[in-house]
Amino acid sequence: MTTVRAGYADATLGGIALGMVLLASFLVAGRGIGASGAFAALAGPVASAAAPGAIGAAPALGVRLPTRFEPWNDWIVLQLLGVVVGAIVSARRAGRWRAATNDRAPGRISRAVAGGALMGLGARLAWGCTSGLALSGGALLSTGAWLFIPLAFGTAIIVTALARDGRLEGSP
Amino acid sequence: MSLDSLHPAVTAIPIGIAFGVILERTGLGDPRVIAGQLTGRDFTVVRVMFGAIVTAMLGVVWASTAGVVDAAAIALPPTDVPAQALGAVIFGGGFALAALCPGTACVAAASGRRDGLAAVGGLFAGTALTPVAWPVVRGVVADAPREGATLARDLGVPLGVVVVLLTIAAVLAMVAGRLMERRSLAHSAWRPTTPESVALALAAAFALADSRGLVTGTQADAIAQEIVAEADHVDALDLAQWIRDGTPGLRVLDLREHLDTSTYLIPGAQPIALEDLDSLRVAHGDRLVLYSDGGAHAAQAWVLLRVRGIRDALVLKDGMAAWEDEVLSPMHPAVPDDTARARFAKARELALWFGGFPRLVPVDAPPGGTRPRRRRTC
Numbered sequence: 001m002t003t004v005r006a007g008y009a010d011a012t013l014g015g016i017a018l019g020m021v022l023l024a025s026f027l028v029a030g031r032g033i034g035a036s037g038a039f040a041a042l043a044g045p046v047a048s049a050a051a052p053g054a055i056g057a058a059p060a061l062g063v064r065l066p067t068r069f070e071p072w073n074d075w076i077v078l079q080l081l082g083v084v085v086g087a088i089v090s091a092r093r094a095g096r097w098r099a100a101t102n103d104r105a106p107g108r109i110s111r112a113v114a115g116g117a118l119m120g121l122g123a124r125l126a127w128g129c130t131s132g133l134a135l136s137g138g139a140l141l142s143t144g145a146w147l148f149i150p151l152a153f154g155t156a157i158i159v160t161a162l163a164r165d166g167r168l169e170g171s172p
Numbered sequence: 173m174s175l176d177s178l179h180p181a182v183t184a185i186p187i188g189i190a191f192g193v194i195l196e197r198t199g200l201g202d203p204r205v206i207a208g209q210l211t212g213r214d215f216t217v218v219r220v221m222f223g224a225i226v227t228a229m230l231g232v233v234w235a236s237t238a239g240v241v242d243a244a245a246i247a248l249p250p251t252d253v254p255a256q257a258l259g260a261v262i263f264g265g266g267f268a269l270a271a272l273c274p275g276t277a278c279v280a281a282a283s284g285r286r287d288g289l290a291a292v293g294g295l296f297a298g299t300a301l302t303p304v305a306w307p308v309v310r311g312v313v314a315d316a317p318r319e320g321a322t323l324a325r326d327l328g329v330p331l332g333v334v335v336v337l338l339t340i341a342a343v344l345a346m347v348a349g350r351l352m353e354r355r356s357l358a359h360s361a362w363r364p365t366t367p368e369s370v371a372l373a374l375a376a377a378f379a380l381a382d383s384r385g386l387v388t389g390t391q392a393d394a395i396a397q398e399i400v401a402e403a404d405h406v407d408a409l410d411l412a413q414w415i416r417d418g419t420p421g422l423r424v425l426d427l428r429e430h431l432d433t434s435t436y437l438i439p440g441a442q443p444i445a446l447e448d449l450d451s452l453r454v455a456h457g458d459r460l461v462l463y464s465d466g467g468a469h470a471a472q473a474w475v476l477l478r479v480r481g482i483r484d485a486l487v488l489k490d491g492m493a494a495w496e497d498e499v500l501s502p503m504h505p506a507v508p509d510d511t512a513r514a515r516f517a518k519a520r521e522l523a524l525w526f527g528g529f530p531r532l533v534p535v536d537a538p539p540g541g542t543r544p545r546r547r548r549t550c
Contacts, residue, residue, distance in 0.1 A: 008199030011216040012346060015198075015223020016367055021190045022224055023231035027240070029183040030456025031247040033191050035275035036299070043300035054303040060255075060313045061306050065299070075180040080278060082188020083195070087282035090196035098284030102204070112203075112287040115270025116277060116294020117301070119263050123274060124302045125309060126259025127249050127317065130273040131191075133256075135221060137249035139228035141334055143321040144251035148260040153210075155264025160210040160271075168207035168271055 007094070022139060029075065032136020036123035038080035043120070045069035064124045076132075102167050111165060122152075177420075192279060194220075201279030203271035203287060210268060215349025222342035223367070230374045233335055237381065244480045245456045250317035251326075258312050270294070319453045332379030339375035343368045395478050404474055406486040408494040409515070411461055412522040415440060421457040421484075427469040428492065438463065438495055439526065449473055454482050463488035463495070500528030 025033050048055050048067035055065050071077040091097045102108065123129040126148055128137060134152065137145030198220050199205040208214030236243040267273055270291045272280055277295060280288025324331045343364055351362060364372065398404050414422050415438070424441040431443050444452060446469060454460065460477065462470035462485060470487045477485045488494065497503075502519035505512035520530040 009197040011219035012223050015220040016227050018194045018224035019227020022228040025187045026246045039295050039299045043296050047300040075184045078181045078184035079188035082185040083192035084282045086189035086192025087196045087279040090193045091283035100285045103285045103287040108287050109290045111269045112290035113294035115266040116291035117298030118266025120295045120298025122259045122263025126256045131275040133249050138225045140248050141323045142249045143326045144256045151260035152264040155261045156210050156268040159265050159268035168204050
C-alpha cells in the first residue's frame with residue numbers, strides 16, 4: 001500500500017496552519033474562508049445578463065446567485081484571488097509549477113469539466129462548498145455543514161468506486 | 173480604527189494567500205491526493221480538514237469565552253436540510269469526477285495543471301447555468317433557510333459536549349488516517365501526536381468550564397456590571413443624531429407588541445417580536461438599538477441578545493415615550509441655563525428633521541400637571 005504524498009508538507013501541521021488562518025478570518029473579517037461563493041459572484045452577473053429576470057423570478061435562487069457585478073468590493077472574490085496568487089508562488093517555489101504529467105488526457109479534462117459543473121450547481125443548492133460550508137461552517141458547528149460533510153464525501157467515495165480514474169493512481 | 177471601515181481587500185487578500193499556500197503545500201491542489209483519499213489510499217484530506225476544523229472551532233470557543241470575539245457575530249452558513257442534502261449529493265458526484273473541489277481546483281489551475289483549469293471552467297459554467305437547472309431542483313428548496321442553526325441548538329446538547337465529541341471524533345479520524353497511510357511502519361503511531369493531545373485537552377477544559385458555569389458565570393457577572401454602569405443605554409437624542417448621520421451598521425429594533433401598519437415606528441426601525449429574537453441574524457459590525465413602549469421588553473431583549481454573545485446592543489432609554497418627548501416634541505427648558513439651551517437647540521433641529529414639533533414656549537402647561545408625562549422605566 002503506497003501513499004501518494006511525496007514532497008508535500010505534513011498534513012496534520014498543514015491542517016493546524018489552515019485552522020489558524022480560518023480562525024484569523026473569523027476574528028478579523030467576521031466570516032470564514034470559501035471558494036464557490038466567488039464563482040457565484042462572478043458567474044451570477046453573466047447568467048443574469050444572458051437571461052434577464054430568470055434569477056429574480058425565483059427568490060430562493062436570487063439569494064444564492066448575485067446579479068450585480070462588483071468583484072473589487074467582494075470579500076470572497078478578493079480572497080479567491082489571494083488563493084490563486086498564493087498557490088502560484090508556492091507551486092513555483094516548490095518546483096511544482098507545470099510539473100504534472102497526468103493532466104492532459106482527454107478523458108481527464110472532460111471529467112474535470114463535468115465535475116466542476118456539477119460542483120457549481122451543488123454548491124449553490126447547498127449554500128457553499130468544501131471550503132465555505134464544510135470547513136468554515138463545520139468549525140462554527142453549523143447543522144447544515146455537518147449534514148453536507150458526510151453526504152458529499154459519502155457520495156464522492158461511492159462515485160469514485162464506480163468510476164475509477166486510472167490516470168489518478170500511483171505515486172507522483 | 174475598526175477593520176470594518178477598511179476596504180475588504182485588506183483582510184481578504186492576505187487570508188486568501190495563506191489559504192492558497194497551505195492548500196498547495198499540503199498537496200490538496202493535486203487530484204491524485206484527493207483521489208487517494210476517496211479510494212482510501214491517502215488521508216491528507218481528512219487530516220488537513222479535521223485538523224483545521226478542530227483548531228478553528230477551539231479557537232472560536234475560547235476566544236468567545238475570553239470575550240475577544242462575539243461568536244454570534246461571525247457569519248454562519250444557513251441550514252436548509254433538503255436543499256443541502258441534494259446539493260451535497262450533486263456536489264459529491266462532481267467532486268469524485270474532478271478529484272478537486274472549488275478551492276483546490278483554483279490551486280490546481282494556479283500550479284499550471286490543465287485539469288485544474290478545466291475544473292475551474294466547469295465550475296464557472298455550472299454556476300452560471302444554475303438558473304437552467306433550477307426548475308428541476310427547486311421543489312426541495314425552502315423559501316427561506318434557517319439562520320443560526322447549530323448542532324448544539326438543534327440537538328439540544330450543551331456546547332461543551334458537542335466540542336468534546338467532535339474533537340474526539342476528529343482526532344480518531346486523524347490517527348486512523350496516519351495508521352492507514354503507514355500500515356507497516358511506526359510501532360507507536362496509534363498514540364495521539366502532540367497537537368492532537370493539545371486539541372483534546374483544550375476541548376475537555378472547555379467542556380469542564382462550560383458545564384461548571386464558569387463561562388456563563390463570568391458572563392452573568394459582566395452583564396450585571398454593564399447594566400449597573402448603564403453602558404447598555406442610549407439617549408433618545410443621541411439615537412436621533414445617529415439615525416440622521418446614517419451611522420454605519422445601525423439597526424433599530426421595535427419590540428412593542430400589537431404593532432399594525434398604522435403604528436408610528438422610529439424611522440428605519442424593524443419590528444420584531446421577543447420570541448423571534450433568537451432567529452435574528454446579526455452581522456459583524458451591526459449596532460443594535462432596542463426599544464419598546466416603556467423599555468421593559470427592550471431590556472429583556474437586550475439580556476437575551478447579550479447572552480447570545482452580542483455585545484453591540486443598546487436599549488433606548490425610556491423607550492418610545494422618550495422618543496416622543498425628547499425628539500418629536502422637545503420642550504423649551506423652564507430654567508434656561510447654557511447646557512439646557514444647547515440641548516434644546518440640538519433637540520429642536522432634530523425634531524424638525526424628523527418631522528416633529530418642538531414646543532418653543534412652555535405656556536400652555538395644563539392645570540394640575542405638567543409634561544413630560546410619567547414614564548415606565550426599565
